[in-house]
Structure formats: C-alpha cells, structure tokens
Amino acid sequence: MSADTDRFFVLTGGPGSGKTTLIAALERLGYRRSEEAGRAIIQAQSAIGGSALPWADRGAFAELMLSWELRSHAMAFGQDGPVFFDRGVPDVIGYLRLSGLAVADHVRRAAALYRYNRRVFIAPPWEAIFAQDGERKQDFDEAVRTHEAMVEAYSAAGYEFVALPLASVEERVRFVLGHVGAAGG
Template sequence: MEGSGTGLDRFIVLTGGPGSGKSTLIDRLEMLGYSRTEEAGRAIIQDQSAIGGRALPWADKDLFAELMLSWELRSHRAAAAQGPGPVFFDRGVVDVIGYLRLEGRPVPDHVHRAALRHRYHRRVFAAPPWPEIFRNDAERKQSVEEAERTYTAVTGAYEDYGYELVTLPKAPVEVRTRFLLDNIPLS
C-alpha cells in the first residue's frame, strides 16, 4: 500500500463507535502533553448547525462524508508539519469509509485513494461499544445499537486497509491511557 512517507509511525488513530470514550482518552493524552487532532464529525455538526448548513448526517450524508474527508486530510497535513513525537488522531481518513459503508453509500474512488495515501501507525486503537458510558447530546443523536453498528463498520474498514486493531479496555481513563501508551513505540 502507498503511504504519505511522513510520520506514519507517530500518527496514532483512535476509532470506534460514538460514546465509547475516545475523545475523553485523547483529552487525557493532551493533558499529558501529547499532540492530538479534533474529531471531524462533531465539529462539522456544530459548524453546520450554527450556520443552517445541510452537511449533516441526518440531512445530506454524502456531503457530510466529504467534509469529514477534507477535515481528516487537513488533520493529516497539520500533523505532518508538527515537530517530532506522537500525534493522536480522534478518528482518521478510514473512518470516512466506515461511515459510508454504515450508511449503505458507495465509497468513491477519491476516498479510497485518500485512505491508501494518508496512512497512520499500523496499530489502530479501537474503543469498543460501552453502553454504560454512552450518552446522547446535541451532536450525538445515535442509539446504542447504531453506535455498535458504527464500531463494526469502522473497525472493519481499518482491517480492510491493512491496519492491526488493538481493542482498548473498558476501564477508567487512566487505565486506558497507560494501556495505549504501553502498546505503541514512543520515540
């Protein structure tokens, strides 16, 4: 597979369904001084809602996916421009493919090419569905069942693109943080 040639080993993706503790874990890593990206979906929903836009998962799924792809490509470029050290991604390009599959949409060639060209560390950390901590909010309107289907779609997409999935434990954020840091080479 192709790669961007820059930083692949230091680009660490966290994926999974909504409401499984990914963002909480990335927030903790940031508090510890690590670089991170922001989740595309939540930010796009906030922006589009604020301006009355239609790129929302409940209004125009294809446009929403295109904006997520653009966001993830920008995040990848910005991470490549940062100094040395790991960058933790709150989802990645392959999540867009998982989303499209979840919604029964075709994966356009340009999205496939983006996933091949913009690579991450071979280990992708997956936060499994965790109904006990799942909560809806203004941006998260999915049910627990849809969160579980999302998990299956995104983890399947990462496997299809050659990544090794490492399942995060359902444990307090401190335990998850230690587990993640113990399972990646930090240089």
Template sequence: MPQDTDRLIVITGGPGAGKTSLIEALAGLGHAVWPEAGRAIIRDQQAIGGRGLPWVDPALFAELMLSSDLRGHAEARAGQGKVFFDRGIPDIAGYLALCGLPIPDHVERAAQQLLYRRTVFIAPPWREIFTQDAERKQDFAEAERTCAAIAAAYPRYGYTLVALPRVSVAARVSFVLDHLLAPE
C-alpha cells in the same frame, strides 16, 4: 528507524465509547492531538442551517469530514512527535458503508495513501458510558453498528486493530502509552 507515519496514532470506535475523553487526557499530558471532525462539523452546520449533517446529507457530511481529516493529516506530517487522532480517514469509508453509500474513488485513495501507524486503537461499544446529546443523536444500537463498520474498514487498508479495555480514562491512557512502547 520507524516510518514517519508511526507517530500518527489513531483512536477510533463508535460514538460514545470514550475516544474523546482519552484524546483529551492525552492532550492534558502534553501530547499533540487532532480532534474528531464530525462533532465540529455538526456544530458548524447546525449554526448556519447547513445540509452537511449526517441525518440530512450523509455524503456531504463525509466530504466535510474528509476535508478536515486531510488538513489534520497534513499538519501532523509537517510537525514533530506523536499526534493522536480522534478517528482517521478510514473511518469515513466505514461511515459511508454504514450509510449504504458507495465509497468514492478519492476517499479510497486518501485512505490508501495518507497513512497512520499501522496499529489502531479501537474503543468498543460501552453501554455504561454511552450518552446522547445535541450532536450525538445515535442510539446505542447504531453506535454498535458504527463500531462494526469502522472495525471492518481499517483492516481493508492494512491496519491492525487493538481493542481498548473498558477501564478508567487514566488506565486507558496507560494502556495506549504502554502499547506504543512495544515494537510493532
């Protein structure tokens, strides 16, 4: 019988690589999803003139993301069925490393103890679909560095990365769902 965490599935990668489009398509098919914390935090912090922005206070931004991800993990564990996460707790360790910041002990503990399915899907940088907006200020080079930092973080916590192909959203959905039918 699969472990309870096998139903908690992470889709990660750098900004602008198509993660959110894939998550939204999975939600459209009726799958439970947990959205990326970062964008909501940026919107909220901008609305109140807060400091928890990646370009103002990256450590505070990481703490706010951790808080959201802890909540998402707990809600998913309390429910039934598969839940697709737009990023997971190890992303925070990757983000902190990218920023040249130490990874606090409590972030390490969270990444080690609050587990997901051991296979994690990673969206590689994809210049043709990359865009910037009010919440995504990174350029493509930073998106590539972000993906590399995240790709380095997940294996440290025992995860195996599976690269998503650079194909349509519908083809990515099929790739993910087909891959989940294969034994780990």
C-alpha cells in the same frame, strides 16, 4: 506517505465509547492530537444553517469529514512526537458503508495514501458510558454497528487493532502509552 506516519496513532470505534475523553486526557499530558471531525462539522453546519449533517445530507457530511481528516493529517507533520487522531481517513469509508452510500474512488485513494501507524486503537462499544447529546443522536445499537463498520474499514485498509480496555480514563491512558512506547513512538 513517509515512515514518519508511524507516530500517527488513530483512536476509532463507535460513538460514545470514550475516544475523545481519552484523547483529551493524553493532550493534558502534553501529547499532540487532532480534533474529531464529526462533532465539529455538526456544530459548524448547525451554526450556519448548512445541510451537510448526518440527518440531512450524509454524502456532503462525509465529504467534509474527509477534508477535515486530510487537513488533520497534513497538520500532524508539523508536530513533534506521537500524534493522536480522533478518527482517521478510513472512518469516512466506514461511515459511508454504514450509511448505505457508495465509497467513491477518491475516498479509497485517500485511505491508501494518508496512512497512520499500522496499529489502530479501537474503543469497543461500552453501554455504561454511552450517552446521546445534541451532536450524538445515534442510539447504542447504531454505535455498535458503527464499531463494526470501523473494524471492517480499517481491516480492509491493512491496519491491525489494539482494543482499548473497558477501564477508567487513567487506565486507558497508561494502556495507550504502553503501546505507543512499544511502537517506538
């Protein structure tokens, strides 16, 4: 992919760590964003009676997430300025490893070809804001393990981390925009 992907910023981490809330706040300020694959896939699969769900068929769920991330990446080229991704392709690798599933060659190739800014924002586990809901069935311990899986997947793919502070949404927005500005975004 081209250097144009330097303006693609991923926010990753475990579930319930404030990623989507932060990205929604950035969107309200006029920034472009992707939608989180996992939650949307769970909602769609539940609506149609599909089995590509993390509690039914994790492999099929991962393939749908990969397709979603590839589409989000392609769509971002048509948007101006910085684009914030609610997870990225390496998240699929982290999910597969966390689930004890093999990482297929095509998933590794996707992570190598579909790149983002080398600096990835990672939301650390934050028990004070963690909550389960209809789509988020993981407990906090699994959220911590997910965070660790994302660190491993993104590190192996050659990314560097910028840890988000455990702070208010407004403070996190200022933090992210300060780093995006420093990156020339």
